[in-house]
Amino acid sequence: MKITVLGLGYVGLLTAVGLANSGYEIIGLDVDIRKIQMLQNENIYIYEPGLDEFVKENAKKGNLTFDTLENVSCIDSEIVFVAVGTPSQSNGSADLSQLNNALEYVVDRASNPLTIVVKSTVPPGTGKKIKEIYLEKASFSHSYVSNPEFLREGQALKDWFYPDRIVIGGDDREATTLISHLYKDINAPIVITDVTTAEMIKYASNAFLATKISFINEIANLCDLTGANIDGVVQGVSHDPRIGGSFLRAGIGYGGSCFPKDVRALDFISTINGHSFELLKAVINVNNRQRFIPIQILKREMGLLSGKKIAVLGLAFKPNTDDIREAPSIEIINLLIGEGASVKAYDPIVDGTEKNCYCQEAVFTKNIWEAIHEAHAIILTTEWDEFVNLDWFEVFKYTQSPHIIIDGRNVLQPRLIKEIGFKCFGIGRNTHRVFQLQA
Ligand code: UDX
16 A cells, blocks of 8 residues: 655654555655655664664665655555644744645645545644645545654654554544554554544643653652652652653653643643643743753852853753754753853764754863863753763762762762762752742
8 A cells, every 4th residue: 555654754754664664655755855865865864763774674675765745746645644843833832834735735736535644743623624624625535534643752663663552533434444454563552533532632641741740840849848859759659550650750851842842732722712721831830940950059059150160961852862852951051151151061962063053152072071071060961871871980080179960860879979979969859959939
């Protein structure tokens, strides 16, 4: 069966590769000529462990080809997946212009009735509107399916082949059956529902996970004020299967291409529907506030930060990705620079010099040792293995008094780090007081 995948960002490329691997004949389309040229040469532009081998393997088998939107005048596949971006607008709403363009493109070029499957995260109700605007007036009777994606960066292949669930939303039984058959090799529960519910499932999932993170961050903040320890608290509460143990790692907050954008969008959707989603507003505020904690600790420990040498370890919003979208590291670097600190930053994958033009005053080093050389303080912003497994005795020799380490991801062993001579601060690990809660 021939399938078109339109939009070869993170989700689209994974979809194309995953379906090609199941034996379907996939043509991946994107507007970006540079991306297509790279893919045609079997190179990929995102860092995702294992993905390049999958692209090569399937391209060699001949069932994975790529082209630009411009080059294609007719779409003759049975199914079209749409996986274009829906970025945040300044008011928090999702910008659907790429989706609208993609649908117009598909409908214009279809040479037969299609099943159009939207993987992009879109506000509940979008599918209904799309049907009215684009599909009802089309020359063919196309079906519309919502099939949201739950891939995590850094483990996207694993999430594709071993998902927790597959959600398929459609109002046409034939179409939902067709799409569920595509996943027949994957062993996961399939939730079949209507389009709007499927769209809401994606937002509810991301918003719930973000809520867990902000909740545990608030508990961690309280731990710092009361003398409790967040590690013990999490251990204690996670034995309750109703709570579970995942997504309870306190730190400097969530970032990335999904959580911040989707939580804001859900808040916006609530507002325009006349409902004030107070919980979500708090989730967003807590997340924004967490990023100030390292700066508060440094100021308390060292006074003015002007001229102080600070090393920031990690730019990516989490390990095993080169994605810096809404990464806490970027905001922390900018806050430090705003305080007059001299910042050196290092990430094992992200080349800060290329990507972070908005952190121009920071120095991005090629290795960790350059970053920490004579640093008064180190802030660990991404829990890359390279940092967790550092020889901290060696690190100590490179740094200068007061030898501060702020573990923004609670991954180091504070006792060991302190024994070396560092002043070590985590988030909620009974190592500092963050701020007065009543303030
Ligand atoms: C997320 C969802 O997990 C995925 O299902 C969806 O499809 C896309 O959004 P991703 O953005 O790749 O995936 O990252 P994820 O691993 O979920 O982490 C998101 C952020 O939360 C990261 O910044 C991470 O550091 C932070 N996080 C995660 C915490 O601060 N604490 C935790 O306990 C877990």
